[in-house]
Amino acid sequence: MKKKVAVSAAEMMLLADLTVPADFDRALRRADDFIKLAVVSAGRALNNAPPRLLAPSETGIFIGTAYGPLETNFCSLGSLIDDGEGQISPTLFSHSVYNAAAGYVSRLLTIHGPALTLTTYAWPFVVALDQARLAILSARIKRAVVIAVETYSGLLEDAFKRWHGLAEVPWQPGAVAWILEAADDISVCPLLAEIGITETACEPGQLLARAGEHWQGDSLVAGFGSHPMAYAFALTTAMDLLISSKTVKHPAEWLLDAPFGQARISLVF
Amino acid sequence: MEELKQQLKEIIVRDLKLQDVKPADINDDAPLFEEGMGLDSLDAVEMVVLIQKHFGVQIEDMDEGKEAFRSINALAQFIMQRRAGK
Amino acid sequence: MRQDSRSERVGTRERVAVTGLGSISAAGKDVPELLASLAARRVRSGPVPPWLFTTALKYPVFAGPREVVTSTARFLLDQAAPHFLPETVSRTVLLALSATAEGLAQAGVDLALLRSCRVGIAFGTTVGCTFHNEEYYNAWRHGLQPDLQPVRYFLGANLAAALHAILGTRGPAAVVTNACASGTDAIGLARDWLNSGQCDIAIAGGADELSRVAYNGFVSLMLADTAPCRPFSDDRQGLNLGEGSGVIILESAALLSRRKHHCLGWVRGYGAASDAWHPTAPHPEGRGLKDALAIALADADIEASAISFVNAHGTGTKANDLAETTALKDFLPEHLCPPVVSTKGITGHTLGAAGGIEAVLTLMALRAGIIPGTVGCHNPDPGFPIRPLPEPEQQSLNGRIGISQSLAFGGGNAVLVLEAAL
Numbered sequence: 001m002k003k004k005v006a007v008s009a010a011e012m013m014l015l016a017d018l019t020v021p022a023d024f025d026r027a028l029r030r031a032d033d034f035i036k037l038a039v040v041s042a043g044r045a046l047n048n049a050p051p052r053l054l055a056p057s058e059t060g061i062f063i064g065t066a067y068g069p070l071e072t073n074f075c076s077l078g079s080l081i082d083d084g085e086g087q088i089s090p091t092l093f094s095h096s097v098y099n100a101a102a103g104y105v106s107r108l109l110t111i112h113g114p115a116l117t118l119t120t121y122a123w124p125f126v127v128a129l130d131q132a133r134l135a136i137l138s139a140r141i142k143r144a145v146v147i148a149v150e151t152y153s154g155l156l157e158d159a160f161k162r163w164h165g166l167a168e169v170p171w172q173p174g175a176v177a178w179i180l181e182a183a184d185d186i187s188v189c190p191l192l193a194e195i196g197i198t199e200t201a202c203e204p205g206q207l208l209a210r211a212g213e214h215w216q217g218d219s220l221v222a223g224f225g226s227h228p229m230a231y232a233f234a235l236t237t238a239m240d241l242l243i244s245s246k247t248v249k250h251p252a253e254w255l256l257d258a259p260f261g262q263a264r265i266s267l268v269f
Numbered sequence: 270m271e272e273l274k275q276q277l278k279e280i281i282v283r284d285l286k287l288q289d290v291k292p293a294d295i296n297d298d299a300p301l302f303e304e305g306m307g308l309d310s311l312d313a314v315e316m317v318v319l320i321q322k323h324f325g326v327q328i329e330d331m332d333e334g335k336e337a338f339r340s341i342n343a344l345a346q347f348i349m350q351r352r353a354g355k
Numbered sequence: 356m357r358q359d360s361r362s363e364r365v366g367t368r369e370r371v372a373v374t375g376l377g378s379i380s381a382a383g384k385d386v387p388e389l390l391a392s393l394a395a396r397r398v399r400s401g402p403v404p405p406w407l408f409t410t411a412l413k414y415p416v417f418a419g420p421r422e423v424v425t426s427t428a429r430f431l432l433d434q435a436a437p438h439f440l441p442e443t444v445s446r447t448v449l450l451a452l453s454a455t456a457e458g459l460a461q462a463g464v465d466l467a468l469l470r471s472c473r474v475g476i477a478f479g480t481t482v483g484c485t486f487h488n489e490e491y492y493n494a495w496r497h498g499l500q501p502d503l504q505p506v507r508y509f510l511g512a513n514l515a516a517a518l519h520a521i522l523g524t525r526g527p528a529a530v531v532t533n534a535c536a537s538g539t540d541a542i543g544l545a546r547d548w549l550n551s552g553q554c555d556i557a558i559a560g561g562a563d564e565l566s567r568v569a570y571n572g573f574v575s576l577m578l579a580d581t582a583p584c585r586p587f588s589d590d591r592q593g594l595n596l597g598e599g600s601g602v603i604i605l606e607s608a609a610l611l612s613r614r615k616h617h618c619l620g621w622v623r624g625y626g627a628a629s630d631a632w633h634p635t636a637p638h639p640e641g642r643g644l645k646d647a648l649a650i651a652l653a654d655a656d657i658e659a660s661a662i663s664f665v666n667a668h669g670t671g672t673k674a675n676d677l678a679e680t681t682a683l684k685d686f687l688p689e690h691l692c693p694p695v696v697s698t699k700g701i702t703g704h705t706l707g708a709a710g711g712i713e714a715v716l717t718l719m720a721l722r723a724g725i726i727p728g729t730v731g732c733h734n735p736d737p738g739f740p741i742r743p744l745p746e747p748e749q750q751s752l753n754g755r756i757g758i759s760q761s762l763a764f765g766g767g768n769a770v771l772v773l774e775a776a777l
Contacts (some may be wrong), residue, residue, distance in 0.1 A: 007701050030311075030634070057628055057646045068532065073485050077492045079567060085412055086574050088315055090314040093572030094635045094764055098484060098532035104475055105763025106629035114627030115767050116540055119530045121513055127529055133546040140626065140650055155486075155495050159506040180289040196553075199528055201520040205508030310636050314577050331577060 005133045005192045006183030009049035010239035012232075013041045014175035015151065027108055030091050034069040034151045037175035038101040039108050042145045045177035046109060052143065052181070056112035060103050060141040062132040063117045064124030065150065066207070066228050068098040070153040088262050101149065113141045121207040122199045123256060124148055125173050125176060126263045130195040142182040148222040148232045149175040160208050170229040178234040190242045193251070193268045199261040217254035218242075218267075231256055235265075240269070274345045276323075284319055285312050297341045303338075313338060320344075326351040361708065367607040370621045371549045373773075375462030376561075377454035380599030380708070382701045384425050385457050389712070392701050392720055396730045398704060400583050400595055408567040414579045417597030417645050417703030418567055422720050428456040428645050428772035430634060434466055436521050445512045446598075447483030451562035454600035454711070455518060460603040460725040464556065466522070471753050472610070474524040475554035477545040478514040479561035480707035484530060487566045514562060526554045527740070531707075535629070535668070536763035538601060538710025540769055543625030545605055555610045560711025562600035569706070570596055574600045576635060578672050584704075585731040586669035586697035587743040591593045593768075594670040597703020601711030603718070620718050620775040623756065624655025626659025630766030636674055637762055641682025644760065647768040655772035660688050662772075663754030664726055666717040667743065668762045669697020671706050675762060677739065684740035691755075694750040700730030710761045714771055719761040724752050733759035 010074040020028055020036055021043070028036055042061075049111060083089070094100065102115035114135060118127050125148030130178035132144035150173055157169045206212075212228045218236035225229040235254065242249070249269045277338045278292035281301070285308065297307070308316075316338060317328045326348050328334050337347040380383065381399045382392035392399070400415040407418055424432070424441055432439055432452070441449055459469070483683060486492075486509045494501040511517060515528035527548050531541045538561025545559035573579045573596060580593035603622075611618060628646030630638040637644075652659060665687070667679055676697075698716050703714060720726040728744040735742050744750055755775040762768050 005415060026289060026307075027460075029288060035437065056631070057650070060627075068485065072488060073487075074492055074496075076572070077487070077489055079441070080568060080571050081489060081493055083318070084409060087318050087321060088568070088571040088575045089318060090572065090575040090577075090635075093568070093575060094311065096485070096569065097481065097764055099534050099765045100317060102533075102767070103629070103634055106631040106766060107633075110631060112631050112643065113767070114628050114647075114650075114769075115533070115629045116544070116627070117532045119513065119532045120516065120528065121510065122775065131529070131544055131547070133534055134544070134551055136709060137551065139545060140654060155492060157505070158495065159503055162500060163506075181460075191701065197527065198525060199516055199519070201516070204507050207510055256726050288669065311634055314575060317577065318575055 001138065003137050003188040004183045005136050006181045006189035007178055007192060007239055007243065008189050009045045009179040010179050010236045010243060011039060011041050011045040011048065012176045012236040013174055020235065024108060024154060029052050030095060031104060032069055032095060032193055033147055035101045035104045037149045039104050039176040040065060041177040042105050042147055043109055045145065045179050049179040054142055056110050056142055057076065058113060059111045059143040059145065060113035060132065060135055061115040061145050062128040063147045065098065065101050065119055065149055066121045066124050067150055067152055067156065068119060069100060069155060070149055072096045074153055074155055076158050081086045111145065122260050123197060123231060123263050126197055130197065133192050133195060136180060136182045144180040146178045146180055147175060150229050156244050159172055163205055164209060172225060172229055176232045178239065190269055191269045192265065197261065197263045202260040213258035215254065215256045218252035220254050228264030266268055270345060272340050273348065277341055280300055280319055280323060285315060295341060298341060301338050323350050365603050368733055370623065371546050371605050372608060372611045372618045373603050373620045373622060373718060374606055374611065374616050374618060375458035377457030377602040378617065378719065379423065379425065379450055379453045380419055380702045380705060380712055381597055384420055386715060389504055393698060393727055398583050398701060398730060400674065402724035407565050410567060410570065412574060414574055414581055415583055415595050417595060418565060418617045419450060419598045423453055425453040425456065425584050427460055430454040431456040435523055439521055444517055445483060445508065446564040447480060447562050448512060448514060448517045450564060450598065450600040451478055451514055451518060452521065454560060454602040455558050458558065458602045458604040464604065464752055469522060469524055472555040474526040475545050475548040475557035476515040476518050477529045477531065477541040477557060477559040479531040479533065479535055479541040479710055480514055480563050481532065481537060482563050482566045482569050483512065483707060484532050487568050511773040518558065533767050534763035534765060535706055535709060536761035536767045536769040537707040539759065539761040540627060542603060542622060542710065542714055543627065543769060544759060546622045546625055548606055549607050556609050557605040558602060559605060560600065560602035563598055563705055563707040563710040564624050565596060565598040578583055580671060583731060584671035584700060586671040586699050587729050588732040589734045589736040591670050591671045591676060592675065597705040599705045599708045599712055601701065601708055601715045603714055616737030618776045620721065620773060622771060623774050624651045624772035626651030626654055627767065627769040632766050635764050637678040639678055641678040643680040643766055643768040644679065644762060645686055647770045651770035651772050657756060657772065659686060659758050661692065661754065662758055663693050663752045664717065664720055664757030665693055665695040666713050666757065666759040667695050667697045668760055671699060679762065680739040680743065692741055694726055694743060696726050697729045710769065713759045714773065717757050718773050718775060721752060721755050721757045721773060726752060
């Protein structure tokens with residue numbers, strides 16, 4: 001395991017800013033926002049990464065999500081309740097499965113390597129980054145598209161408001177996408193040296209509220225609000241800055257800390 | 270019959286999310302699947318549910334579905350025959 | 356084979372050992388019952404039991420036992436979390452707990468050891484991760500304010516987090532939601548944790564419960580059979596859903612040599628690849644499966660000729676079984692084709708649990724050196740390019756390395772290379 005893993009592109013996107021490229025219109029006709037965010041953010045990140053000559057099976061997809069395509073899940077429950085047994089929409093049902101987005105990303109961006117969708121409430125993006133890093137270290141793939149996406153759901157928002165007596169929910173639906181590279185020959189990009197995540201059991205409401213969550217480290221700033229995607233937006237903004245500045249830096253460590261655990265990302269240059 | 274065919278075209282365009290097609294663009298005899306409208310196997314099972322929902326007609330399996338989904342004409346005829354109890 | 360099968364290393368890596376197996380499903384509450392069901396070709400499918408959910412549909416399912424907390428799991432719970440209330444977690448968590456308890460008991464791993472190690476927990480699931488409470492949803496969409504308990508329940512249903520909390524352990528956690536390949540992928544990624552030194556021991560596999568939504572979903576997709584499923588059969592009409600959990604306990608060579616426990620076998624390789632083809636249908640020639648097989652064999656550092664057994668996904672749907680046999684035909688050596696078997700005729704398709712349960716079955720078949728044919732298959736489809744082993748037959752295995760493969764919605768394919776110890 002002497003390989004290195006570099007980050008060559010980092011993109012973030014809010015649902016409010018999502019526009020689907022015209023050439024994906026037909027292929028995404030059945031897709032929900034969850035799928036569209038994953039496909040479009042991954043496509044942009046790949047466009048921004050340096051071109052590499054790789055076979056389609058040498059790139060993998062790693063998606064981290066806390067809540068998955070929950071809105072489509074509820075539409076499919078509604079279809080079962082309203083239309084009756086045996087009449088649930090097969091399109092809604094098949095698109096309510098958490099890995100539906102990974103299938104679309106592989107199809108539309110011609111990625112034939114492994115596609116892994118990981119679900120966890122604390123820091124799903126960091127969990128996905130770590131698995132992508134391990135897959136590259138094991139030499140099974142040479143490049144990975146790592147995506148985090150949340151679209152939440154009206155049901156979850158209402159539950160959260162009632163839970164905490166809030167009038168508004170600060171959640172920001174959106175996605176981030178990073179490109180990881182097997183990087184023995186790439187020297188300008190930040191390298192992911194180590195990733196460690198420890199989750200701690202907590203009251204379920206804390207995972208939604210994100211109270212007490214904070215982060216620190218080189219280029220890592222606050223100001224992304226307090227919601228389940230905020231850490232991913234902060235990491236992505238910092239990573240984009242590190243990639244574009246191209247100056248050699250000393251090793252850095254990013255720390256995420258919250259009542260529900262800790263995560264650490266070590267970077268070298 | 271014409272009314273039924275119009276209704277089928279509207280259902281196909283709306284419920285199979287064919288944003289790039291207008292109901293009037295669909296030829297009554299053109300094949301709906303693969304080389305025709307470019308619909309696929311997931312659209313086929315969605316159609317089975319849609320036909321049941323809108324017309325109360327059950328398509329038992331895909332052998333029956335393949336016949337019925339040949340074209341708008343074939344589908345309209347299939348629904349009429351089923352409703353007449355044939 | 357480039358590798359001495361007795362070596363403790365694959366390439367530059369130490370091999371990851373398997374020391375415990377656990378399983379619960381319609382085919383039995385533990386691994387011995389599962390193996391007895393397979394040997395006796397026992398099919399315990401039937402109408403959906405009313406205590407699971409009510410339905411007017413007639414498609415059979417493979418339901419697990421009503422009480423899913425086994426005596427082994429109860430014993431573990433009494434020690435690990437005496438105040439734990441099983442009714443506060445989902446059936447999926449309890450299925451996973453029972454399989455885990457059996458696996459840990461066989462591995463001879465007690466709580467003291469477990470809590471002194473870094474423990475990785477990786478589970479695959481499909482239904483177990485989502486919010487399928489119809490009453491809550493229906494009340495909410497009609498403007499009511501239903502009791503929030505189902506939301507708490509959903510947020511507490513993350514399998515890996517729930518098991519860490521119950522066991523009082525620390526270490527990496529992942530829930531893989533790769534649809535029907537989830538269990539296989541979970542074992543593969545736990546193997547990566549051990550190889551990279553992120554944990555000393557791992558609990559890996561899959562778990563899923565039967566749900567009214569998934570049951571209706573597969574009926575609407577026209578993939579469910581109204582009779583007991585017949586994988587690879589010429590008259591197959593689709594799958595039957597099942598539920599359960601299958602778990603393997605993995606540990607590092609370092610830990611195993613320190614505590615000197617009996618080794619059942621090794622996870623030698625893992626590969627995954629995508630069809631990039633269609634949301635629900637497999638690639639007709641199994642393109643992604645062939646890629647996954649190639650990656651898994653390279654990862655295991657073996658040639659296809661070293662494979663002595665193939666545990667196929669074999670759901671019993673027309674498209675899956677044809678794509679799978681087509682891929683295997685291109686991949687396996689022409690003259691010494693190993694037996695290809697599906698075990699879903701005794702478990703049903705347990706979705707996220709399938710890869711876990713089948714890894715257990717694969718390793719046990721390799722240890723026994725013999726595999727019974729595919730339950731439910733009396734006449735293998737003559738349209739297949741290879742002939743899977745039918746129910747009336749059984750075959751001796753001429754080696755100790757086999758593969759277990761899974762295919763999923765969305766075009767995911769995952770393959771494990773497993774090797775039995777002497």
